[in-house]
Amino acid sequence: MTRLESTLKSELDLHLGDYNLMLLLTESETGCMRMGELAEAMVFSPSRLTYQVKILENRGLVRRERSDTDARSWIASLTKEGRRTFRKAAILHVRDIETFFTAKISDEEAQIIDTVFSRVQDQLLSES
Template structure:
């Protein structure tokens, strides 16, 4: 680590911090650093994924969720919930991927009511390529830059926040 990166960490890094301006309390600085670093990380992941595979992060996430489902399909409402998308937004996202031949939309296989998204063989193949790239980038840009204790802290903090935001009680 360089001397300037250590100084930035100690002061509470922020791209938008103005010299001579009081950065505020630790909680506000932590939020700002999280918000800005996350935006930078997502931008880097998105640009590389798009350049190498043609997929956006939302496309990747949708294909990931379909790949992780036991049968390779999910009801549209469940998919919207998992992606934290509105139903209309997930419908649009599925239509985009459907035009590319990566997913298809059909009546639900269990009861015929509603519809579900199904990953195609082409979708699986492109997802495998994208997953290898994404995994490598996540490791290089994030995982390799934090130690085990920091990873445990982040897991605890964001698990607690996620449960709180979902309204799920935690022990």
């Protein structure tokens, strides 16, 4: 984790948590998420997520706006600069994943890992 974060930090001044938050926003169907949903997906407390989003908002990477449908809710989305920064971060992150992990295992080992973690995921999803 330290190695993965090191590249993001030195190249883009991002923490791995910043990258994960931006990834969730990028992958969301609408390009934005309610703060409560984002906190749950990040496994953060609402106050911790608010702090994290505020830092990214101050850097111009994320925007927070009141929900059109629920005045009590806030919606987070990436700004144009946030999307640009995320694209750069994703390239670096994928490169590091390949360097530190996937280049070190065979295709057969990767299949075993996929099988095991798919089973674990299925079990966790069936319990929720």
